[in-house]
Amino acid sequence: MLPDLDRLIRLQRLDNTASDAQRVVDAIPSRIDALDSQLAAGTKALDDAKRRLDTKRAERADVEKMLAAVQTRLSRFREQLMAVKTNKEYTAVQHEIATAEAQVQGHEDNILEHMLDLDDLTLAVKAANDALAASKVEIEKTKAALLRERAELEQTLGRTSAERDVLLATIGAAAQALFARIAKQRNGIAVVEARDGLCSLCNVRLRPQVFNHILLNTELIQCDSCNRLLYHDPDAKTAPTPPVEAS
Ligand SMILES: [Zn+2]
Structure with missing residues (x-):
């Protein structure tokens, strides 16, 4: 194989490794943000559950106050009943007592409902609290793993960068310049395999005499369509031969 071609293939592999690593490193802050949002959502769910519980407790306290007021009124009416002089007064106080008793009943029913709701809301607070603790x-754990992953990838980036410098020093100036120009135009990918008569990246079908030259790996040959440098990998597994179309 042409030595520069061999080195450019290795250079491309290093660049691919580095760009894969860099892509993952670049995505880590947004993955951490997503975890923080998840935590914030759990905290909010707990706060909401606590607020609903507090509201319900305050409502029950209000009903208890109203109940106490009606009970005070009821005792006063019962005392008045002892002191009434006329039938008319008696009927009027009896009527007040009946009204107050109905109110007591209403408030007591209301308190019972509140207690059932409070049980549910207390359970909901506990569930939200447990869920938050588990998700924390x-x-x-996930954050720690991401930070470890980032540290490893940064090591990979440092290593590939050092290897790249060493390798680059061994490549001819013209080949280096060609690689750099194509990489810049083609999103960092300057060298790709030619396989089954096709450029493996842009999939254009290569002219047979061009492909035959590529098979030799003795020249720097560019794809007519995407301009990338093409090489042949004798160890690559070829895809099954597509059926020949009738013409
Ligand atoms: Zn191509």
Whole structure:
């Protein structure tokens, strides 16, 4: 194989490794943000559940106050009943007592309903609290793993960069310049395999005499369509031969 071609293939592999690593590193902050949002959502769910519980408790306290007021009124009416002089007064106080008793019943029913609701809301607070605690543990673990992954990838980036410098020093100036120009135009990918008569990246069908030259790996040959440098990998598994179309 042409030595520069061999080195450019290795250079491209290093660049691919580095760009894959860089892509993952670049995505880590947004993955951490997503975990923080998940945590914030759990905290909000707990706060909401606590607020609903507090509201319900305050409502029950209000009903208890109203109940106490009606009970005070009821005792006063019962005392008045002892002191009434006329039938008319008696009937009027009896009527007040009946009204107050109905109110007591209403408030007591209301308090019972509130107690059932309070049980549900207390359970909901506990569930939200447990869920938050579990998700905190999970999120911390995931974050730690992401930070470890980032540290490893940064090592990979440092290593590939050092290897790249060493390799680059061995490549001829013209080949280096060609690689750099194509990489710049083609999103960092300057060298690709030609396989089954096709450029493996842009999939254009290569002219047979061009492909035959590529098979030799003795020249720097560019794809007519995407301009990338093409090489042949004798160890690559070829795809099954597509059926020949009738013409
Ligand atoms: Zn191509």
